[in-house]
Amino acid sequence: MSLRAKQVVIIVLGLAFLGSLLLVQYMEVLRKKQEGGDRATAHVVVPQSSQSCVKCHTEKTPNIVEHWRYSTHSQKGVGCLDCHKADRADADAFDHEGAVIATIVTPKDCSGCHPREFEEFTRSHHSAAGNILASLDNYLAETVEGHRGNFNPHGPTAGRGDITTVNGMASAASGCQQCHGAKVALKGKDGAKITLDDLKPDASGRPTNTAILATVQRTPEGKPIIHESTWPNTGIGRLNLDGSRGSCSACHSRHDFSPRRARQPENCGKCHMGPDHPQEEIYNESKHGIAYRDLVSRMNLDAKTWVLGQDYSAAPTCATCHMSGNVRNGGKVSHDPGERISWTNRPPISKLLDTDQNHRIVNEADPEKRKALTADSWGDKRRRMKDVCSHCHSPDYVSAFYTQYDELVILYNEKFGKPGQSIMDELYKQGLITKTQFDEPVEWTWFYLWHHEGRRARHGASMMAPDYTHWHGMFEVADRWYMHFIPEAREVVKKGRESGKVAQADAATAVIDKIMAKPEHSWFQGGMDAQYDEIRKQMEQRYGSK
Amino acid sequence: MSRLRDFFSERVPVSPETMRELTNEPVPNHLKRWWFALGGTPAYLFIIMIVTGILLACYYQPGPTTAYQSVRYITEEVAFGWYIRSLHKWSATFMVAGVILHQLRVFFTGAYRRPRELNWMIGMGLLVSTLVGGFTGYSLVYEQLSFWGATVASNIADSVPVLGGFLKRMLLAGESYNQHTLSRFFVIHAALMPTLMVLLLVLHIAMVRMHGVTEFRFPDDTSEKRYFNFVPDHLFSEIIVGLLLMIVLSTLAVALPAEMGPMADPLTTPEVIKPEWYFYVSFRWLKLFPATVAVLSMGFIVFLFFLWPLIDGLIRRRWPGSEASMYVGAVTVLTIIALTVWEAVVAH
Numbered sequence A: 001m002s003l004r005a006k007q008v009v010i011i012v013l014g015l016a017f018l019g020s021l022l023l024v025q026y027m028e029v030l031r032k033k034q035e036g037g038d039r040a041t042a043h044v045v046v047p048q049s050s051q052s053c054v055k056c057h058t059e060k061t062p063n064i065v066e067h068w069r070y071s072t073h074s075q076k077g078v079g080c081l082d083c084h085k086a087d088r089a090d091a092d093a094f095d096h097e098g099a100v101i102a103t104i105v106t107p108k109d110c111s112g113c114h115p116r117e118f119e120e121f122t123r124s125h126h127s128a129a130g131n132i133l134a135s136l137d138n139y140l141a142e143t144v145e146g147h148r149g150n151f152n153p154h155g156p157t158a159g160r161g162d163i164t165t166v167n168g169m170a171s172a173a174s175g176c177q178q179c180h181g182a183k184v185a186l187k188g189k190d191g192a193k194i195t196l197d198d199l200k201p202d203a204s205g206r207p208t209n210t211a212i213l214a215t216v217q218r219t220p221e222g223k224p225i226i227h228e229s230t231w232p233n234t235g236i237g238r239l240n241l242d243g244s245r246g247s248c249s250a251c252h253s254r255h256d257f258s259p260r261r262a263r264q265p266e267n268c269g270k271c272h273m274g275p276d277h278p279q280e281e282i283y284n285e286s287k288h289g290i291a292y293r294d295l296v297s298r299m300n301l302d303a304k305t306w307v308l309g310q311d312y313s314a315a316p317t318c319a320t321c322h323m324s325g326n327v328r329n330g331g332k333v334s335h336d337p338g339e340r341i342s343w344t345n346r347p348p349i350s351k352l353l354d355t356d357q358n359h360r361i362v363n364e365a366d367p368e369k370r371k372a373l374t375a376d377s378w379g380d381k382r383r384r385m386k387d388v389c390s391h392c393h394s395p396d397y398v399s400a401f402y403t404q405y406d407e408l409v410i411l412y413n414e415k416f417g418k419p420g421q422s423i424m425d426e427l428y429k430q431g432l433i434t435k436t437q438f439d440e441p442v443e444w445t446w447f448y449l450w451h452h453e454g455r456r457a458r459h460g461a462s463m464m465a466p467d468y469t470h471w472h473g474m475f476e477v478a479d480r481w482y483m484h485f486i487p488e489a490r491e492v493v494k495k496g497r498e499s500g501k502v503a504q505a506d507a508a509t510a511v512i513d514k515i516m517a518k519p520e521h522s523w524f525q526g527g528m529d530a531q532y533d534e535i536r537k538q539m540e541q542r543y544g545s546k
Numbered sequence B: 001m002s003r004l005r006d007f008f009s010e011r012v013p014v015s016p017e018t019m020r021e022l023t024n025e026p027v028p029n030h031l032k033r034w035w036f037a038l039g040g041t042p043a044y045l046f047i048i049m050i051v052t053g054i055l056l057a058c059y060y061q062p063g064p065t066t067a068y069q070s071v072r073y074i075t076e077e078v079a080f081g082w083y084i085r086s087l088h089k090w091s092a093t094f095m096v097a098g099v100i101l102h103q104l105r106v107f108f109t110g111a112y113r114r115p116r117e118l119n120w121m122i123g124m125g126l127l128v129s130t131l132v133g134g135f136t137g138y139s140l141v142y143e144q145l146s147f148w149g150a151t152v153a154s155n156i157a158d159s160v161p162v163l164g165g166f167l168k169r170m171l172l173a174g175e176s177y178n179q180h181t182l183s184r185f186f187v188i189h190a191a192l193m194p195t196l197m198v199l200l201l202v203l204h205i206a207m208v209r210m211h212g213v214t215e216f217r218f219p220d221d222t223s224e225k226r227y228f229n230f231v232p233d234h235l236f237s238e239i240i241v242g243l244l245l246m247i248v249l250s251t252l253a254v255a256l257p258a259e260m261g262p263m264a265d266p267l268t269t270p271e272v273i274k275p276e277w278y279f280y281v282s283f284r285w286l287k288l289f290p291a292t293v294a295v296l297s298m299g300f301i302v303f304l305f306f307l308w309p310l311i312d313g314l315i316r317r318r319w320p321g322s323e324a325s326m327y328v329g330a331v332t333v334l335t336i337i338a339l340t341v342w343e344a345v346v347a348h
Helices: A003-035 A048-060 A062-069 A080-084 A115-122 A126-134 A136-144 A170-180 A210-215 A279-285 A287-298 A318-322 A367-373 A378-389 A395-429 A441-462 A466-498 A502-516 A519-526 A529-543 B002-011 B016-023 B034-038 B041-057 B067-076 B081-108 B117-140 B144-158 B164-172 B181-211 B230-255 B277-288 B291-306 B308-318 B324-345
Strands: A094-096 A099-101
Touching: A003 B081, A003 B230, A048 A062, A048 A080, A080 A099, A115 A126, A126 A170, A136 A170, A279 A287, A279 A441, A279 A466, A318 A378, A378 A395, A395 A441, A395 A466, A395 A502, A395 A519, A441 A466, A466 A502, A502 A519, B041 B081, B041 B117, B041 B181, B041 B230, B067 B081, B081 B117, B081 B230, B081 B277, B081 B324, B117 B144, B117 B181, B117 B277, B117 B291, B117 B308, B144 B164, B144 B291, B164 B181, B277 B291, B277 B324, B291 B308, B308 B324
Parallel strands: none
Antiparallel strands: A094 A099
């Protein structure tokens, strides 16, 4: 090769090497982009209407502006005012630096851009979580744990002379309502709570009772004060002033509104955990949770669509099975997690989830009437869930799993749930226990049995967690039944008889005896010596006589 | 301009003619063939290793609690850290291959023969230094495999009769892998080996200059002139090879970047322990024989190759024209390839 040719080759190769450095630069940018969840290098668009908000809040609350900068909203030019803007007629509207805004952003506000998600969510059981305000759980927090109203302190608190009253609803506000949602209230000038019940909002969310707005307590700048016992609150069934239910930030958080976060099981675990419904712990114990923890780097959590079988396949999360799109359903996401749930294991006795046109549970027992009322059957819901399962499992496998699950739920229902409910109903009916909840040991025992241990067993079976199904579930249900519930029920009957309620005691005894004489309970009173001998014989064969 | 030239001429009293003579030694015509333009490749890779190594050392922190995290930081956080680390890793792989290929070329062309025996020994020193550098560099990441690789290596050292315990303590800075081990590896990798290699390279090149490059006359080379200028003819060829090498390394760094295995866990022995590919041959050898036999036999074979120019000289004096080196070389290369492939394809 001539010297001239070599010079040309050197120039060409030199340029090629510089070109390869451009590829390296591209890879570096790509890496940074992936680290930042596709947002690190994304262009942030601050709309004209929100520029002064961003400028001022960058000084005052810099982190929420920073969170917003990392959101899809910021890239698409959705600014502060797009969500926080309010109509002057709104109950919580106020003037702020030349704009009319509201502090709380409700699902109705989000529905302006996300109508389908709003519609799906509004019909979901999630949005009805605020119904706890009239449930036994809330009775516990508001009465048993606390007090409906204020009461006087037991004694002075050193260093806090201002503590002159006790808020009896504190447990409900910091506990129940943080998951289930508070009934948001404006603070009246007399300290009263002004809720949607008082405001009577119309379809657009504006109050029809405008007169009451004059009684709302305001800051010197005119900002209405939200009652501190109802806000901050991002409970999923929050009852908002505009009449809408729920809080999108319950799952998506503010102000980055992260789809990534909503796809992760820890997000659901804020509420779906603990002794009464340990779904997060159950998931962690299951093979699904184990695979997720191991393979989280392959979950592609930042994907725009996140369709199972297309964007990822490593492991399922809560969202995968209950909400997210998959290849088989055309990638359709649903904000109604109930669409794929066939049993509700929440009540003392599990129910199959047939729902009517208004998405309410059908409780009709007559088969023909039930069929007529049902718009979306439990079978439809199960088929949707099976579609998800089928991305990883064969039809036989999925059907066999559902047989195991159904049989566990039915075992609980028929051996403990229904009989327990019958006994409790009889004790109430015969007046052997008072109508006041939780004032007798047997009521606590029954509550533990179905609300804690019974749910754990059923939820454990629903999501493949053997330890929760057995040791934390059915074992404890059985212990609670035989060692506590039945003895306590008999004790109630005995006391009733001693107090002169002989006929009532006989009736209740008949119910208990009839249940305990059934084959599934007969071992407890009749003994199972023959079975024990058989077990002992087998153990000796397996391990030797010692 | 002339004033500047005068300034330097006065302070560096070497005439332009002398400089030209020093830097532009005529080289034999066979170096015009591209295959023979690969001689500078290991040296070129060594320079890349030094440059990327200095950059990596800016962030690397030796120590069991910091090493892995600092490498992870380089790989995942530092701007272009992954690229620099990948270049370093691929350069190391290529350098080992380059040194071995250079050594083979010298062996099979008999370029080690009189009067170049000492330069062969220097070359063997460079080969061993390269392998030690590779081993210690691999260990610095503090991954499961590199940790257990180092543990295996220390057990190998321990198998040497009499000196074993001493060698193991020298390698690990104690009786077993401890908090000072990585510091020791780092010093060996980043200070001791590079210094030794620079000294050996200077000696190696000085010897080449003193003896001149061994000349090969190919039948198709009918030109009367047997030599051509190093500058610019051969220099251009080396630059072309260097640029090609840089493009290949850069592509590999992007396509197959250096990754992170699981962090070292001294309490959990991995099911499968594998060293870097260039140690497959010795790893398989160790599995074939009892440890002491394997270590001593390996040491003996390396020693024989170190002295091979002298042994070959004795053979050729006894049997002039003998091609024993060809047979010995062929058997050795085939054995190395067979053992390497064997180790690569089996799980354990």
